[in-house]
Structures are given as structure tokens and as C-alpha cells.
Amino acid sequence: MTAPRRNAARAASRADARAAAREAALKAALDEVRARCAVEERRAQDPVSFVHRYTDPADQELVALLAASLAFGNVKALRAKIGEALDRLGPEIARVADDPPAVSARLRGFRHRVYQGRDVAALLVGARRVQRAAGSLGVAFAAELSRSGDLRQALGAWVRAIRSAGGLDRRPNDRGAAHILPDPEKGSATKRLMLLLRWMIRPADGVDLGLWPVSPAALLIPVDTHIEKLGYNIGLTDRRGATWKTAEEITAALRRFDAADPVKYDFALCHLGMLQQCPSERDPARCEGCGVKPVCRYWEE
Ligand code: SF4
Numbered sequence: 001m002t003a004p005r006r007n008a009a010r011a012a013s014r015a016d017a018r019a020a021a022r023e024a025a026l027k028a029a030l031d032e033v034r035a036r037c038a039v040e041e042r043r044a045q046d047p048v049s050f051v052h053r054y055t056d057p058a059d060q061e062l063v064a065l066l067a068a069s070l071a072f073g074n075v076k077a078l079r080a081k082i083g084e085a086l087d088r089l090g091p092e093i094a095r096v097a098d099d100p101p102a103v104s105a106r107l108r109g110f111r112h113r114v115y116q117g118r119d120v121a122a123l124l125v126g127a128r129r130v131q132r133a134a135g136s137l138g139v140a141f142a143a144e145l146s147r148s149g150d151l152r153q154a155l156g157a158w159v160r161a162i163r164s165a166g167g168l169d170r171r172p173n174d175r176g177a178a179h180i181l182p183d184p185e186k187g188s189a190t191k192r193l194m195l196l197l198r199w200m201i202r203p204a205d206g207v208d209l210g211l212w213p214v215s216p217a218a219l220l221i222p223v224d225t226h227i228e229k230l231g232y233n234i235g236l237t238d239r240r241g242a243t244w245k246t247a248e249e250i251t252a253a254l255r256r257f258d259a260a261d262p263v264k265y266d267f268a269l270c271h272l273g274m275l276q277q278c279p280s281e282r283d284p285a286r287c288e289g290c291g292v293k294p295v296c297r298y299w300e301e
């Protein structure tokens with residue numbers, strides 16, 4: 001081998017060693033963040049906690065849909081609003097959802113951000129009709145997924161079925177009706193839908209419930225502001241913005257550490273983001289104690 005070739009081979013091998021070391025450090029940091037997460041304490045702050053108050057799977061998946069759909073904005077405010085909607089509906093959500101006038105009456109006057117009571121009522125009534133027709137919302141979603149083999153198409157078809165069954169699609173120019181159950185084929189990361197899928201599909205672990213007959217390998221990470229920031233800061237993606245593409249890239253990176261269950265890191269990472277209030281810059285005070293600091297781009301030498 002000539003000297004220039006020998007030098008190039010050495011440089012390539014040093015680069016490979018650096019990449020392998022970074023990969024190992026990234027996995028170690030992610031596993032550590034997961035291991036250190038105070039799951040019970042954090043679950044109590046998370047909208048998924050509402051789903052755990054119910055025991056009937058039919059109620060659980062309807063409550064999950066409602067809670068995920070209302071999960072935007074300030075976490076304290078959105079938890080109060082989810083609680084208010086559920087209090088109005090009473091303890092047997094599926095049974096009440098069989099009676100559209102009763103749902104409308106109970107939710108009359110409800111408001112959260114752009115949503116009004118009639119948007120939540122149409123969501124619940126439509127979801128209940130799809131649930132009854134298929135046996136469960138999970139079976140309906142699994143059927144769409146096995147038909148198309150594509151998460152986005154399956155979710156789009158599932159969303160359209162609920163929107164149509166509840167009449168949300170009859171108000172195309174109404175912001176609340178459009179936003180409460182968004183079309184994933186329009187390009188956003190549809191964080192709230194991905195959150196619902198994670199809760200329903202990932203194996204039961206005290207947070208997620210493992211109710212739907214779908215492999216967790218099919219999931220994409222819900223990209224909220226915390227995951228978007230952390231995903232970029234630790235090099236899981238170079239993209240900015242909560243788009244479907246960003247969700248795909250972050251999930252593809254996490255698949256390197258667990259191909260069967262890549263989204264298992266989401267809960268702990270998201271709650272780390274909430275607690276840390278990440279400044280996305282080298283800030284010794286605010287970065288103190290951050291579990292991903294060893295692999296954060298702002299702290300790499
Ligand atoms: S080390 Fe600091 S900048 Fe980096 S992810 Fe953590 S909080 Fe954010």
C-alpha cells in the first residue's frame with residue numbers, strides 16, 4: 001500500500017472509531033435518561049394519566065383519543081380542560097357516546113383553545129361509531145394498516161372514518177373541527193395522533209397501555225417542542241420543525257438502539273425536556289443535570 005493510501009485508511013479507521021464511540025455514548029445517555037425517569041411522578045403530570053383512571057378498554061381508547069386530541073398548549077391548562085371534559089361526560093364514556101344528544105348536552109359550553117363542545121362531541125360520537133363497527137378503534141386502525149402497509153395512509157383512512165362518522169368533515173371551514181383530528185397526509189408531525197398511537201400500541205409499562213394489535217416497531221415518535229429540540233441537540237436529526245419527516249428521522253435514529261420498540265425513549269426524553277427547559281445553548285446553570293449533556297451538540301468538544 002502506498003503512503004497516501006495508508007494515511008487515508010488510518011483516517012477512515014479513526015473516523016469509524018469516533019462514530020462507534022459516539023453511538024455507544026448516545027445509547028448509554030438515552031438508556032440512562034430512561035432509567036432515571038421517575039415514571040409515576042411524571043405520569044401524574046402527563047395527559048396519559050387520565051386513561052389509567054378507566055378499566056374498560058372501550059372507555060380507555062375513547063378517553064385516550066379525547067385526551068390526546070386536547071393535548072396542546074400549556075400542560076397545566078390542558079390537563080384541567082381534559083379533566084373538565086371527562087367530568088362532564090361521567091365515568092362510562094363509551095355508553096354516553098352511544099347517545100349523541102346526551103354527549104352534546106354534557107359538553108355544551110365547553111371550550112379549550114380553538115375547540116368547542118360540539119367539536120369534542122363530534123369526535124367522541126364518530127369514534128364510538130367506528131369502535132362499535134370494528135369492535136375497537138385499535139382493530140379499525142390495525143385493519144387500515146394491514147390494508148395499506150403504510151402508517152401515514154392507515155392513519156389518514158382511520159381519521160377520515162372517525163371524522164365522517166361524527167360529522168366533523170361537514171364543517172371543513174371550522175378551525176376546531178379541522179384541528180381536533182388532523183389529517184396526517186398534510187405533512188405535519190401530527191404529534192397528538194402519534195401520542196395516542198404510542199399510548200395504545202407500546203407494551204404496557206405503567207405509562208403506555210399496549211391495547212391495540214399493532215407492532216410498536218411501526219410507530220413514529222410524537223414530535224412536540226421538547227422532542228424537536230432534544231432530537232436536534234443530540235444529533236438524532238439535523239432537521240428543525242415538527243414535521244412528519246422530522247418524526248421519521250428521529251425514529252430512524254432511535255431504531256438503531258431498539259428496532260422493535262424505537263419509541264420507548266419518548267416518554268422519558270419528553271419529560272426530561274419539560275423539566276430541563278432546554279436553552280439550546282451552552283448554559284452551565286440550565287444544562288446542569290441534563291441526562292443527554294454528554295452527547296449534546298452544545299457541549300461537544
Ligand atoms: S445539555 Fe443543555 S442544551 Fe443540551 S440538551 Fe441538555 S439542556 Fe439542552
